[in-house]
Amino acid sequence: MPTIxxxxxxxxxxxxxYLLNLGDWTPELANVLAERDGMTLTEAHWEVINFLRxxxxxxxxxxxxxxxxxxxxxxxxxxxGNTKYLYQLYPAGPAKQACLYxxxxxxxxxx
Numbered sequence: 001m002p003t004i005x006x007x008x009x010x011x012x013x014x015x016x017x018y019l020l021n022l023g024d025w026t027p028e029l030a031n032v033l034a035e036r037d038g039m040t041l042t043e044a045h046w047e048v049i050n051f052l053r054x055x056x057x058x059x060x061x062x063x064x065x066x067x068x069x070x071x072x073x074x075x076x077x078x079x080x081g082n083t084k085y086l087y088q089l090y091p092a093g094p095a096k097q098a099c100l101y102x103x104x105x106x107x108x109x110x111x
Contacts, residue, residue: 006032018099018106025103033101037092041101045089051075052102062107065095 002017003010006029012020017033019025030049034041041049051072056062063071065083073081080086086094095107 004032004036014106016100016106019103022103022105030101030103037097042089045098045101047076047080048072048086048089048094048098049102052098052104056102056104062099062104063095064107065093068095068098068107 001020002013002015004013005011006024011024011029014020031041034045039045052062052068055071065086069081069083069086071081072086075081083094086098090097099105099107
């Protein structure tokens with residue numbers, strides 16, 4: 001089972017790099033996960049991460065990209081709720097990559 005060392009402890013990941021224990025997530029760990037991908041999280045990234053964490057807390061599921069775009073458009077407006085904007089922030093796939101940094105499971109419908 002893959003792990004990442006973070007703040008002196010081993011954090012378990014699944015085979016795709018997602019946290020096995022959602023309780024291990026912290027904003028600092030999100031930054032470490034992003035840095036591993038060569039990314040620096042900006043305020044715009046955090047808007048999506050926080051949105052996803054709130055969505056997961058409410059529905060207990062990580063949304064696939066189609067639903068993510070629709071729900072972000074509802075809450076943040078069409079300038080942010082569109083695939084072009086979200087792919088600029090998360091080029092490896094907005095739902096997939098943002099959920100990874102948010103400490104959530106891999107979204108349904110993502111391969």
